[in-house]
Amino acid sequence: MKKPQNIITKAAPVLSVAVIVCGWALIGETGLVPAYMLPSPSEVVKAFIEDFPLLMQHSAVTLQEAIYGLFGGTALAFVFAVLMDRFDFLYKALYPILILTQTVPTIAIAPLLVLWMGFSMAPKITLVVITTFFPITVSLLDGFRAVDRDAVNLLRSMGANRVQIFTKLKLPASAESFFSGLKVSASYAVVGAVISEWLGGFEGLGVYMTRVKKAYAFDKMFAVILLVSAVSLLLMAAVALLKRLSMPYKNKK
Amino acid sequence: MGQLSAQNIGVSFDGRQIIKDVSLHLNEGEIVSLLGVSGGGKTTIFNCLAGLLVPDTGKVFSDDTDITGKPGKISYMMQKDLLLPHYTVLDNACLGLLIKGKSKKESRAAAQPLFETFGLAGTEKKYPHQLSGGMRQRVALLRTYLASDGVALLDEPFSALDAITKHTMHTWYLQVMEKIRLSTLFVTHDTEEAVLLSDRVYILGGNPGTITDEIQVTLPGKKEDRDPSDPDFQSFVKLLQQKTAINIT
Numbered sequence: 152m153k154k155p156q157n158i159i160t161k162a163a164p165v166l167s168v169a170v171i172v173c174g175w176a177l178i179g180e181t182g183l184v185p186a187y188m189l190p191s192p193s194e195v196v197k198a199f200i201e202d203f204p205l206l207m208q209h210s211a212v213t214l215q216e217a218i219y220g221l222f223g224g225t226a227l228a229f230v231f232a233v234l235m236d237r238f239d240f241l242y243k244a245l246y247p248i249l250i251l252t253q254t255v256p257t258i259a260i261a262p263l264l265v266l267w268m269g270f271s272m273a274p275k276i277t278l279v280v281i282t283t284f285f286p287i288t289v290s291l292l293d294g295f296r297a298v299d300r301d302a303v304n305l306l307r308s309m310g311a312n313r314v315q316i317f318t319k320l321k322l323p324a325s326a327e328s329f330f331s332g333l334k335v336s337a338s339y340a341v342v343g344a345v346i347s348e349w350l351g352g353f354e355g356l357g358v359y360m361t362r363v364k365k366a367y368a369f370d371k372m373f374a375v376i377l378l379v380s381a382v383s384l385l386l387m388a389a390v391a392l393l394k395r396l397s398m399p400y401k402n403k404k
Numbered sequence: 405m406g407q408l409s410a411q412n413i414g415v416s417f418d419g420r421q422i423i424k425d426v427s428l429h430l431n432e433g434e435i436v437s438l439l440g441v442s443g444g445g446k447t448t449i450f451n452c453l454a455g456l457l458v459p460d461t462g463k464v465f466s467d468d469t470d471i472t473g474k475p476g477k478i479s480y481m482m483q484k485d486l487l488l489p490h491y492t493v494l495d496n497a498c499l500g501l502l503i504k505g506k507s508k509k510e511s512r513a514a515a516q517p518l519f520e521t522f523g524l525a526g527t528e529k530k531y532p533h534q535l536s537g538g539m540r541q542r543v544a545l546l547r548t549y550l551a552s553d554g555v556a557l558l559d560e561p562f563s564a565l566d567a568i569t570k571h572t573m574h575t576w577y578l579q580v581m582e583k584i585r586l587s588t589l590f591v592t593h594d595t596e597e598a599v600l601l602s603d604r605v606y607i608l609g610g611n612p613g614t615i616t617d618e619i620q621v622t623l624p625g626k627k628e629d630r631d632p633s634d635p636d637f638q639s640f641v642k643l644l645q646q647k648t649a650i651n652i653t
Contacts, residue, residue, distance in 0.1 A: 299484075299486065301482055301484060301486060302486050302488070304451075304456055304480075305480065305482065305486050306499075306503065307456055307475050308454040308455070308456055308475050308476070308478070308479070308480040309475070309476060309479075309499065309500045309503045309504070309551050310475050310476020310477075310503060310504060311476075311503045315503055319488070319499070319502070319503070320488065323488070323490040324488075324489075324490070326490070398490070400489060400490055400491075400492075400531045400533075403530075403531050403533075403534060
Protein backbone atom coordinates (compact mmCIF):
# COMPACT_ATOMS: atom_id res chain seq x y z
CA MET A 152 0.00 0.00 0.00
CA LYS A 153 1.31 3.40 -0.92
CA LYS A 154 0.48 6.30 1.26
CA PRO A 155 -1.77 8.94 -0.31
CA GLN A 156 0.90 11.50 0.57
CA ASN A 157 3.28 9.64 -1.69
CA ILE A 158 0.91 9.69 -4.66
CA ILE A 159 0.38 13.42 -4.31
CA THR A 160 4.13 14.06 -4.25
CA LYS A 161 4.58 11.97 -7.37
CA ALA A 162 1.65 13.56 -9.21
CA ALA A 163 2.71 17.14 -8.38
CA PRO A 164 5.30 17.65 -11.15
CA VAL A 165 3.04 16.00 -13.78
CA LEU A 166 0.22 18.27 -12.74
CA SER A 167 2.25 21.47 -12.89
CA VAL A 168 3.51 20.64 -16.39
CA ALA A 169 -0.05 19.84 -17.51
CA VAL A 170 -1.28 23.19 -16.22
CA ILE A 171 1.45 25.05 -18.11
CA VAL A 172 0.70 23.22 -21.38
CA CYS A 173 -3.06 23.85 -20.99
CA GLY A 174 -2.47 27.53 -20.28
CA TRP A 175 -0.23 27.75 -23.32
CA ALA A 176 -2.87 26.07 -25.54
CA LEU A 177 -5.51 28.41 -24.18
CA ILE A 178 -3.48 31.53 -24.99
CA GLY A 179 -3.19 30.30 -28.61
CA GLU A 180 -6.86 29.29 -28.98
CA THR A 181 -8.29 32.52 -27.59
CA GLY A 182 -6.07 34.59 -29.86
CA LEU A 183 -4.54 36.48 -26.93
CA VAL A 184 -1.19 36.27 -28.71
CA PRO A 185 -1.10 36.00 -32.55
CA ALA A 186 -0.57 32.41 -33.71
CA TYR A 187 2.52 33.25 -35.77
CA MET A 188 4.27 34.54 -32.65
CA LEU A 189 3.20 31.84 -30.23
CA PRO A 190 2.28 28.59 -32.00
CA SER A 191 -0.05 26.30 -30.08
CA PRO A 192 1.26 23.02 -28.64
CA SER A 193 -0.42 21.04 -31.41
CA GLU A 194 1.33 23.08 -34.11
CA VAL A 195 4.65 22.55 -32.40
CA VAL A 196 4.05 18.79 -32.27
CA LYS A 197 3.10 18.86 -35.98
CA ALA A 198 6.28 20.75 -36.86
CA PHE A 199 8.27 18.27 -34.80
CA ILE A 200 6.77 15.29 -36.65
CA GLU A 201 7.25 16.91 -40.05
CA ASP A 202 10.92 17.63 -39.48
CA PHE A 203 11.55 14.52 -37.41
CA PRO A 204 14.22 12.87 -39.61
CA LEU A 205 16.08 16.15 -40.01
CA LEU A 206 15.88 16.89 -36.28
CA MET A 207 17.21 13.44 -35.41
CA GLN A 208 20.11 13.91 -37.78
CA HIS A 209 20.99 17.24 -36.17
CA SER A 210 20.49 15.90 -32.63
CA ALA A 211 22.91 13.10 -33.32
CA VAL A 212 25.59 15.65 -34.18
CA THR A 213 24.86 17.84 -31.16
CA LEU A 214 24.72 14.89 -28.81
CA GLN A 215 28.00 13.63 -30.18
CA GLU A 216 29.67 17.00 -29.56
CA ALA A 217 28.17 17.18 -26.07
CA ILE A 218 29.31 13.69 -25.12
CA TYR A 219 32.83 14.04 -26.55
CA GLY A 220 33.11 17.39 -24.81
CA LEU A 221 31.83 15.96 -21.56
CA PHE A 222 34.36 13.13 -21.73
CA GLY A 223 37.11 15.61 -22.46
CA GLY A 224 35.93 17.89 -19.66
CA THR A 225 35.81 15.00 -17.20
CA ALA A 226 39.28 13.80 -18.15
CA LEU A 227 40.69 17.31 -17.82
CA ALA A 228 38.89 17.77 -14.49
CA PHE A 229 40.48 14.59 -13.13
CA VAL A 230 43.95 15.74 -14.13
CA PHE A 231 43.42 19.17 -12.55
CA ALA A 232 41.74 17.88 -9.39
CA VAL A 233 44.30 15.18 -8.71
CA LEU A 234 47.27 17.50 -9.26
CA MET A 235 45.70 20.33 -7.27
CA ASP A 236 44.88 17.98 -4.42
CA ARG A 237 48.39 16.55 -4.38
CA PHE A 238 50.34 19.80 -4.68
CA ASP A 239 49.12 22.70 -2.60
CA PHE A 240 51.01 25.29 -4.63
CA LEU A 241 49.23 24.11 -7.77
CA TYR A 242 45.92 24.53 -5.94
CA LYS A 243 46.82 28.09 -5.06
CA ALA A 244 48.18 28.83 -8.52
CA LEU A 245 45.38 27.32 -10.57
CA TYR A 246 42.23 27.98 -8.60
CA PRO A 247 41.98 31.68 -9.59
CA ILE A 248 42.55 30.73 -13.23
CA LEU A 249 39.77 28.18 -13.03
CA ILE A 250 37.42 30.83 -11.71
CA LEU A 251 38.56 33.20 -14.44
CA THR A 252 37.69 30.72 -17.20
CA GLN A 253 34.15 30.69 -15.85
CA THR A 254 33.74 34.45 -15.95
CA VAL A 255 34.55 34.65 -19.66
CA PRO A 256 31.19 34.41 -21.45
CA THR A 257 30.77 31.35 -23.66
CA ILE A 258 29.28 33.48 -26.42
CA ALA A 259 32.49 35.52 -26.53
CA ILE A 260 34.94 32.63 -26.92
CA ALA A 261 32.85 30.61 -29.36
CA PRO A 262 33.58 32.81 -32.41
CA LEU A 263 37.27 32.88 -31.48
CA LEU A 264 37.36 29.11 -31.39
CA VAL A 265 35.68 29.01 -34.80
CA LEU A 266 38.31 31.38 -36.18
CA TRP A 267 41.11 29.27 -34.73
CA MET A 268 39.77 25.83 -35.51
CA GLY A 269 37.42 26.24 -38.43
CA PHE A 270 33.88 25.04 -38.93
CA SER A 271 34.47 21.42 -38.00
CA MET A 272 33.44 19.72 -34.77
CA ALA A 273 36.67 20.66 -32.99
CA PRO A 274 35.69 24.19 -31.81
CA LYS A 275 32.34 22.89 -30.54
CA ILE A 276 33.89 20.09 -28.55
CA THR A 277 36.51 22.48 -27.19
CA LEU A 278 33.81 24.86 -26.00
CA VAL A 279 31.95 22.03 -24.28
CA VAL A 280 35.19 20.97 -22.59
CA ILE A 281 35.74 24.52 -21.33
CA THR A 282 32.21 24.83 -19.94
CA THR A 283 32.00 21.36 -18.39
CA PHE A 284 35.37 20.82 -16.74
CA PHE A 285 34.92 23.47 -14.06
CA PRO A 286 31.95 22.04 -12.12
CA ILE A 287 33.54 18.60 -12.21
CA THR A 288 36.94 19.86 -11.05
CA VAL A 289 35.41 21.74 -8.14
CA SER A 290 33.19 18.86 -7.07
CA LEU A 291 36.10 16.42 -7.24
CA LEU A 292 38.35 18.74 -5.24
CA ASP A 293 35.64 19.19 -2.61
CA GLY A 294 35.22 15.43 -2.48
CA PHE A 295 38.95 14.82 -2.01
CA ARG A 296 39.21 17.48 0.67
CA ALA A 297 36.18 16.23 2.61
CA VAL A 298 37.79 12.84 3.24
CA ASP A 299 38.11 12.14 6.98
CA ARG A 300 41.70 12.80 8.17
CA ASP A 301 41.37 9.90 10.59
CA ALA A 302 40.48 7.54 7.75
CA VAL A 303 43.63 8.65 5.92
CA ASN A 304 45.64 8.02 9.10
CA LEU A 305 44.06 4.60 9.49
CA LEU A 306 45.19 3.61 6.00
CA ARG A 307 48.62 5.10 6.63
CA SER A 308 48.92 3.09 9.84
CA MET A 309 48.32 -0.01 7.72
CA GLY A 310 51.29 1.06 5.59
CA ALA A 311 49.30 2.38 2.63
CA ASN A 312 51.11 4.53 0.06
CA ARG A 313 49.63 7.58 -1.67
CA VAL A 314 48.25 5.61 -4.59
CA GLN A 315 46.49 3.15 -2.29
CA ILE A 316 45.03 5.95 -0.20
CA PHE A 317 43.76 7.50 -3.41
CA THR A 318 42.23 4.41 -4.99
CA LYS A 319 40.85 2.79 -1.86
CA LEU A 320 39.68 5.86 0.01
CA LYS A 321 39.73 9.26 -1.68
CA LEU A 322 38.36 8.29 -5.07
CA PRO A 323 35.39 6.20 -3.88
CA ALA A 324 34.63 8.70 -1.13
CA SER A 325 34.40 11.47 -3.73
CA ALA A 326 32.02 9.59 -6.03
CA GLU A 327 28.89 11.24 -4.65
CA SER A 328 30.33 14.71 -5.04
CA PHE A 329 31.76 13.89 -8.50
CA PHE A 330 28.38 12.81 -9.83
CA SER A 331 26.65 15.98 -8.67
CA GLY A 332 29.26 17.96 -10.59
CA LEU A 333 28.86 15.71 -13.62
CA LYS A 334 25.10 16.19 -13.56
CA VAL A 335 25.46 19.97 -13.71
CA SER A 336 28.05 19.62 -16.47
CA ALA A 337 25.83 17.29 -18.49
CA SER A 338 23.20 20.02 -18.73
CA TYR A 339 25.86 22.61 -19.64
CA ALA A 340 27.27 20.31 -22.31
CA VAL A 341 24.22 20.32 -24.59
CA VAL A 342 23.65 24.04 -24.20
CA GLY A 343 27.34 24.70 -24.85
CA ALA A 344 27.27 22.61 -28.01
CA VAL A 345 24.15 24.40 -29.31
CA ILE A 346 25.61 27.84 -28.65
CA SER A 347 28.81 27.00 -30.49
CA GLU A 348 26.77 25.72 -33.45
CA TRP A 349 24.96 29.05 -33.71
CA LEU A 350 28.21 30.74 -34.55
CA GLY A 351 29.37 28.58 -37.40
CA GLY A 352 28.89 25.12 -38.75
CA PHE A 353 26.83 22.98 -41.08
CA GLU A 354 25.19 20.49 -38.78
CA GLY A 355 23.61 20.34 -35.33
CA LEU A 356 20.56 21.60 -33.51
CA GLY A 357 22.12 25.05 -33.16
CA VAL A 358 22.50 25.29 -36.94
CA TYR A 359 18.90 24.15 -37.41
CA MET A 360 17.85 26.81 -34.88
CA THR A 361 19.52 29.65 -36.75
CA ARG A 362 17.98 28.47 -40.03
CA VAL A 363 14.38 28.29 -38.75
CA LYS A 364 14.89 31.61 -36.98
CA LYS A 365 15.79 33.25 -40.28
CA ALA A 366 12.64 31.70 -41.80
CA TYR A 367 10.49 33.02 -38.92
CA ALA A 368 9.23 29.46 -38.44
CA PHE A 369 8.12 29.84 -34.83
CA ASP A 370 6.58 26.39 -34.64
CA LYS A 371 9.89 24.77 -35.64
CA MET A 372 11.73 27.09 -33.28
CA PHE A 373 9.64 25.86 -30.38
CA ALA A 374 10.02 22.26 -31.48
CA VAL A 375 13.80 22.50 -31.48
CA ILE A 376 13.90 24.30 -28.11
CA LEU A 377 11.92 21.48 -26.57
CA LEU A 378 14.16 18.96 -28.26
CA VAL A 379 17.30 20.61 -26.84
CA SER A 380 15.93 20.37 -23.33
CA ALA A 381 14.89 16.77 -23.98
CA VAL A 382 18.42 15.93 -25.09
CA SER A 383 19.79 17.63 -21.95
CA LEU A 384 17.42 15.62 -19.79
CA LEU A 385 18.46 12.45 -21.57
CA LEU A 386 22.10 13.11 -20.84
CA MET A 387 21.34 13.89 -17.19
CA ALA A 388 19.36 10.67 -16.92
CA ALA A 389 22.35 8.80 -18.33
CA VAL A 390 24.51 10.36 -15.61
CA ALA A 391 21.98 9.33 -12.94
CA LEU A 392 22.04 5.77 -14.29
CA LEU A 393 25.84 5.74 -14.30
CA LYS A 394 25.82 6.92 -10.69
CA ARG A 395 23.47 4.15 -9.63
CA LEU A 396 25.57 1.54 -11.40
CA SER A 397 28.87 2.73 -9.96
CA MET A 398 27.63 3.12 -6.39
CA PRO A 399 25.68 -0.09 -5.74
CA TYR A 400 26.12 0.25 -1.97
CA LYS A 401 23.91 3.34 -1.97
CA ASN A 402 20.86 1.36 -2.99
CA LYS A 403 21.02 -1.17 -0.17
CA LYS A 404 18.67 -0.39 2.65
CA MET B 405 55.65 -11.37 17.30
CA GLY B 406 53.62 -9.61 19.89
CA GLN B 407 55.86 -7.30 21.85
CA LEU B 408 55.99 -3.59 21.71
CA SER B 409 58.04 -1.06 23.62
CA ALA B 410 58.58 2.65 23.61
CA GLN B 411 61.71 4.17 25.07
CA ASN B 412 61.80 7.74 26.31
CA ILE B 413 59.67 9.19 23.56
CA GLY B 414 59.02 12.91 23.57
CA VAL B 415 57.07 15.12 21.18
CA SER B 416 56.55 18.83 20.96
CA PHE B 417 54.44 20.90 18.60
CA ASP B 418 55.16 24.57 17.96
CA GLY B 419 57.59 24.71 20.85
CA ARG B 420 55.12 23.21 23.33
CA GLN B 421 56.10 19.87 24.81
CA ILE B 422 53.14 17.45 24.59
CA ILE B 423 54.69 14.27 25.93
CA LYS B 424 58.03 13.74 27.59
CA ASP B 425 60.09 10.68 28.43
CA VAL B 426 57.30 8.20 27.85
CA SER B 427 58.52 4.62 28.25
CA LEU B 428 56.21 1.65 28.21
CA HIS B 429 56.19 -1.95 27.13
CA LEU B 430 53.66 -4.53 26.14
CA ASN B 431 54.31 -8.25 26.50
CA GLU B 432 52.96 -10.94 24.27
CA GLY B 433 49.26 -11.63 24.83
CA GLU B 434 48.85 -8.83 27.36
CA ILE B 435 46.10 -6.26 27.54
CA VAL B 436 47.50 -3.06 28.97
CA SER B 437 45.54 0.14 29.50
CA LEU B 438 46.83 3.65 29.18
CA LEU B 439 44.67 5.72 31.50
CA GLY B 440 44.59 9.49 31.52
CA VAL B 441 42.43 12.55 31.08
CA SER B 442 41.44 13.76 27.65
CA GLY B 443 44.00 15.98 25.98
CA GLY B 444 46.79 14.43 28.01
CA GLY B 445 48.76 13.25 25.00
CA LYS B 446 47.33 9.73 24.64
CA THR B 447 46.67 10.13 20.95
CA THR B 448 50.14 11.60 20.41
CA ILE B 449 51.68 8.53 22.04
CA PHE B 450 49.55 6.27 19.85
CA ASN B 451 50.52 8.12 16.70
CA CYS B 452 54.17 7.60 17.62
CA LEU B 453 53.67 3.90 18.33
CA ALA B 454 51.78 3.45 15.05
CA GLY B 455 54.60 5.16 13.16
CA LEU B 456 52.39 8.01 11.96
CA LEU B 457 54.44 10.51 13.90
CA VAL B 458 58.20 10.57 14.37
CA PRO B 459 58.96 11.51 17.99
CA ASP B 460 61.56 14.23 18.60
CA THR B 461 63.31 11.96 21.05
CA GLY B 462 63.21 8.26 21.83
CA LYS B 463 62.50 5.10 19.87
CA VAL B 464 59.78 2.53 19.31
CA PHE B 465 60.55 -1.18 19.06
CA SER B 466 58.46 -4.10 17.84
CA ASP B 467 60.14 -7.16 19.35
CA ASP B 468 63.74 -6.09 18.72
CA THR B 469 63.21 -4.17 15.50
CA ASP B 470 63.33 -0.39 15.51
CA ILE B 471 60.04 0.78 13.96
CA THR B 472 60.23 4.47 14.89
CA GLY B 473 58.34 6.42 12.23
CA LYS B 474 57.53 3.29 10.23
CA PRO B 475 53.80 2.74 9.81
CA GLY B 476 52.32 -0.60 8.84
CA LYS B 477 53.79 -2.64 11.72
CA ILE B 478 51.41 -1.85 14.56
CA SER B 479 47.68 -2.02 13.99
CA TYR B 480 45.57 0.93 15.10
CA MET B 481 41.86 1.16 15.93
CA MET B 482 40.18 4.46 16.67
CA GLN B 483 37.08 5.59 18.49
CA LYS B 484 35.29 6.05 15.17
CA ASP B 485 34.91 2.74 13.37
CA LEU B 486 36.05 4.34 10.07
CA LEU B 487 34.57 1.55 7.99
CA LEU B 488 34.61 2.48 4.32
CA PRO B 489 31.01 2.82 3.09
CA HIS B 490 31.83 1.65 -0.43
CA TYR B 491 33.16 -1.75 0.61
CA THR B 492 31.23 -4.72 1.95
CA VAL B 493 31.84 -5.76 5.54
CA LEU B 494 34.07 -8.60 4.31
CA ASP B 495 36.22 -6.28 2.20
CA ASN B 496 36.40 -3.76 5.04
CA ALA B 497 37.76 -6.49 7.28
CA CYS B 498 40.31 -7.35 4.57
CA LEU B 499 41.51 -3.76 4.10
CA GLY B 500 44.83 -4.17 5.90
CA LEU B 501 45.67 -7.35 3.98
CA LEU B 502 44.78 -5.74 0.65
CA ILE B 503 47.02 -2.79 1.44
CA LYS B 504 49.87 -5.14 2.32
CA GLY B 505 49.60 -6.49 -1.21
CA LYS B 506 47.60 -9.69 -0.67
CA SER B 507 45.16 -10.63 -3.42
CA LYS B 508 41.42 -10.23 -2.91
CA LYS B 509 40.93 -13.97 -2.91
CA GLU B 510 43.67 -14.63 -0.36
CA SER B 511 42.48 -11.84 1.94
CA ARG B 512 38.87 -12.96 1.87
CA ALA B 513 39.89 -16.54 2.58
CA ALA B 514 41.87 -15.32 5.60
CA ALA B 515 39.05 -13.15 6.92
CA GLN B 516 36.11 -15.46 6.35
CA PRO B 517 36.70 -17.99 9.16
CA LEU B 518 37.08 -15.20 11.72
CA PHE B 519 33.57 -13.88 11.21
CA GLU B 520 32.27 -16.71 13.37
CA THR B 521 34.80 -15.99 16.14
CA PHE B 522 33.93 -12.28 16.16
CA GLY B 523 30.19 -12.92 16.28
CA LEU B 524 29.75 -11.46 12.81
CA ALA B 525 28.61 -14.52 10.87
CA GLY B 526 26.14 -13.62 8.13
CA THR B 527 27.18 -9.98 7.80
CA GLU B 528 29.93 -10.54 5.20
CA LYS B 529 27.99 -9.30 2.19
CA LYS B 530 26.33 -6.38 3.95
CA TYR B 531 27.51 -2.79 3.78
CA PRO B 532 28.63 -0.94 6.95
CA HIS B 533 25.58 1.37 7.05
CA GLN B 534 23.38 -1.69 7.43
CA LEU B 535 24.99 -2.58 10.78
CA SER B 536 24.44 -1.24 14.31
CA GLY B 537 27.15 0.76 16.12
CA GLY B 538 28.22 -2.24 18.20
CA MET B 539 28.48 -4.51 15.16
CA ARG B 540 30.47 -1.88 13.28
CA GLN B 541 33.02 -1.75 16.13
CA ARG B 542 33.29 -5.55 15.94
CA VAL B 543 34.11 -5.28 12.25
CA ALA B 544 36.65 -2.55 13.07
CA LEU B 545 38.34 -4.83 15.62
CA LEU B 546 38.38 -7.69 13.14
CA ARG B 547 39.97 -5.38 10.56
CA THR B 548 42.52 -4.27 13.17
CA TYR B 549 43.32 -7.85 14.08
CA LEU B 550 43.74 -8.96 10.46
CA ALA B 551 46.00 -6.01 9.72
CA SER B 552 48.16 -6.69 12.77
CA ASP B 553 51.31 -8.64 13.36
CA GLY B 554 50.12 -9.55 16.82
CA VAL B 555 50.08 -6.07 18.36
CA ALA B 556 47.19 -3.61 18.29
CA LEU B 557 46.53 -0.15 19.66
CA LEU B 558 42.93 0.55 20.62
CA ASP B 559 42.04 4.20 21.13
CA GLU B 560 38.87 4.37 23.25
CA PRO B 561 37.15 1.87 20.97
CA PHE B 562 33.97 1.58 23.03
CA SER B 563 33.57 5.12 24.32
CA ALA B 564 31.14 6.21 21.56
CA LEU B 565 28.69 3.40 22.34
CA ASP B 566 25.69 3.59 24.64
CA ALA B 567 25.98 2.02 28.12
CA ILE B 568 24.13 -1.22 27.32
CA THR B 569 25.99 -1.87 24.07
CA LYS B 570 29.25 -1.01 25.83
CA HIS B 571 28.62 -3.62 28.50
CA THR B 572 27.86 -6.31 25.88
CA MET B 573 30.95 -5.28 23.96
CA HIS B 574 33.20 -5.69 27.02
CA THR B 575 32.02 -9.27 27.52
CA TRP B 576 32.34 -9.97 23.80
CA TYR B 577 35.78 -8.37 23.68
CA LEU B 578 37.20 -10.50 26.50
CA GLN B 579 35.80 -13.66 24.91
CA VAL B 580 37.33 -12.83 21.54
CA MET B 581 40.68 -11.88 23.09
CA GLU B 582 40.75 -15.23 24.84
CA LYS B 583 40.71 -16.89 21.41
CA ILE B 584 42.93 -14.63 19.35
CA ARG B 585 45.63 -13.61 21.86
CA LEU B 586 46.26 -10.15 20.47
CA SER B 587 48.69 -8.03 22.50
CA THR B 588 46.78 -4.84 23.07
CA LEU B 589 47.50 -1.37 24.31
CA PHE B 590 44.19 0.15 25.21
CA VAL B 591 43.59 3.87 25.69
CA THR B 592 40.74 4.83 27.99
CA HIS B 593 39.66 7.48 30.45
CA ASP B 594 37.19 5.13 32.12
CA THR B 595 38.73 3.67 35.31
CA GLU B 596 36.18 0.85 35.57
CA GLU B 597 36.81 -0.19 31.98
CA ALA B 598 40.54 -0.19 32.68
CA VAL B 599 40.16 -2.55 35.67
CA LEU B 600 37.69 -4.75 33.81
CA LEU B 601 39.86 -5.39 30.76
CA SER B 602 43.52 -5.00 31.70
CA ASP B 603 46.39 -7.01 33.03
CA ARG B 604 48.25 -3.80 33.76
CA VAL B 605 47.43 -0.10 33.75
CA TYR B 606 49.72 2.82 32.94
CA ILE B 607 48.72 6.17 34.35
CA LEU B 608 49.47 9.09 32.06
CA GLY B 609 49.60 12.48 33.69
CA GLY B 610 51.40 15.74 34.12
CA ASN B 611 52.08 18.50 31.67
CA PRO B 612 53.86 17.55 29.43
CA GLY B 613 52.34 14.09 29.68
CA THR B 614 54.42 11.25 31.01
CA ILE B 615 53.85 7.88 32.65
CA THR B 616 53.39 8.64 36.35
CA ASP B 617 52.48 5.18 37.59
CA GLU B 618 52.11 1.55 36.64
CA ILE B 619 49.62 -0.74 38.34
CA GLN B 620 49.31 -4.50 38.05
CA VAL B 621 45.66 -5.57 38.19
CA THR B 622 46.02 -8.63 40.38
CA LEU B 623 42.45 -9.87 40.60
CA PRO B 624 42.17 -13.67 40.92
CA GLY B 625 40.50 -15.82 38.24
CA LYS B 626 39.75 -15.17 34.60
CA LYS B 627 39.13 -11.69 33.28
CA GLU B 628 35.72 -12.69 32.03
CA ASP B 629 34.68 -13.38 35.63
CA ARG B 630 35.67 -9.97 36.97
CA ASP B 631 32.73 -8.41 38.75
CA PRO B 632 32.50 -4.62 39.10
CA SER B 633 30.47 -4.97 42.32
CA ASP B 634 33.22 -7.05 43.98
CA PRO B 635 35.02 -5.08 46.78
CA ASP B 636 38.47 -6.00 45.44
CA PHE B 637 37.46 -4.73 42.00
CA GLN B 638 36.15 -1.55 43.61
CA SER B 639 39.37 -0.94 45.48
CA PHE B 640 41.30 -1.11 42.19
CA VAL B 641 38.91 1.39 40.64
CA LYS B 642 39.42 3.70 43.64
CA LEU B 643 43.18 3.32 43.41
CA LEU B 644 43.14 4.29 39.75
CA GLN B 645 40.86 7.23 40.46
CA GLN B 646 43.24 8.49 43.13
CA LYS B 647 46.24 8.10 40.86
CA THR B 648 44.63 9.99 38.03
CA ALA B 649 43.18 12.66 40.34
CA ILE B 650 46.64 13.54 41.65
CA ASN B 651 47.61 14.39 38.10
CA ILE B 652 44.76 16.81 37.61
CA THR B 653 45.44 18.99 40.66
